Amino acid sequence: MTYCLGIVTKYGLVMASDSRTNAGYDQINVCRKMHTFQQPGQRVFVLLTSGSLSCTQSIITLLQRDFDKGKGLAEVTSMYDAARIIGDQIRAVADKDRAALEKDNLHFNVCVLLGGQVRGQEPQLFMIYPQGNPLQATEESPYLQIGETKYGRPILDRGIRFDRTSLEDAAKYALLSLDSTMRSNVTVGPPIDLLAYNVDALQFTHQRRFTADDPDLVKIRMRWEQALRQAVQRLPTIRFRIAPGASEPARPEGEESIELVDASASETPAEQVVQKQPKQSA
């Protein structure tokens, strides 16, 4: 599994990725999923990849080969064109490998997050699907995720705003989102690669790799958990309805309000709602 995310704000981009790859439960490796391509002053691109490592390696190798010849990402004049170049390479590798994979019931499942800037234009963020088509992040939806996306999403929803969130804060949100995901899913793991890009810098200057026991990461995690607990304690007390005749536990005066429990809430049947079964714990 993998978890990568990109954030775009008016101040620039933050990109972050985990480094764990696994083939089943018993073959765990470390692999960098963040790849940069840059021509300082002209164009900069950072790619985060998820899916079969064999396939994403092929895509990066082919992109790099063209880039080194001054082709492909080295000559695009917009981020949209860069996203299309990557989509074309995804399709090229799919053409080579997909049929063989599917013979053994393996899916071609590559996804790429692309952040970057071309001189004279705004920084942009894209997701390129396994089919090669690109989706762009917007001011209303200023972040994109690939891989194990759910655990790390609420903190982004609560905090990231295109026009307000500083790059420094966006980097903290990205780190917290990754840290939350690593805690809940062991197939997402350190080191964490983090990159921050200031609008119009046109070169990558701020990168950092956090290992599992990185003292800064440990400090941020501890401070964050303390801050969350304090924030919960400072929230208004939840006022419950006290059942008539119930022996009420001791509470500060004025803390309770009488709330009617709507016991007759409409119980309209919805037929045949299908849901995933939870996996049984061993």
Next chain:
Amino acid sequence: MTYCLGIVTKYGLVMASDSRTNAGYDQINVCRKMHTFQQPGQRVFVLLTSGSLSCTQSIITLLQRDFDKGKGLAEVTSMYDAARIIGDQIRAVADKDRAALEKDNLHFNVCVLLGGQVRGQEPQLFMIYPQGNPLQATEESPYLQIGETKYGRPILDRGIRFDRTSLEDAAKYALLSLDSTMRSNVTVGPPIDLLAYNVDALQFTHQRRFTADDPDLVKIRMRWEQALRQAVQRLPTIRFRIAPGASEPARPEGEESIELVDASASETPAEQVVQKQPKQSA
């Protein structure tokens, strides 16, 4: 979809459920998923259900029929036995309906969270699987979830401790966990039913239903988002490695440390890592 959770601490239980049911994307209804059975002073049970509404209604109906006759949940002498009674009813309904459902490729997917207390024993929390077997929450894993569980999990992992978290705080965590999930998945929706149970009360006294625009819920959500943003801003600044020769953006003195980027991180290929494809946005 559904999201329900139960929390057990040394102070008692908190149970919470959403109320949205859907059959596809175009048939959305409201339905209470929290059901209580109590004999004040003797035994109290609260059940939260997920899965096909038709099947969970059958299970609750049959449990209620027995309870009203002084059988089933009305005569159990332990929480474990109560979990087994519920598992037996799940199996009974599976025996009636499962074959017919599977003919149309529908899964029998009922899950139940059971919290409660039998006089003379500790409060306990169980999940009963669609196959009828029960899993108990422990001091190390003091909460259980069913349905859309991922969005709402990190806040619980960060905050809930069996021996430290007060019932008041546990109720806030439950509400925040549900609120985060509703924000990220539209098939989880209000009203939210919330129940708090003090150890040895042996009756249900504290219940509350929050509609979408409940002023207390809106206030808690706003204060929470403010507190999160403040907490992020108060975290230590992330120290990036500045690339050699890069033009460094203006920053406070002493904020940066030199970090070596480990560009030669081992890139061991893991073969054929299979991952779920993200759904393409329409």
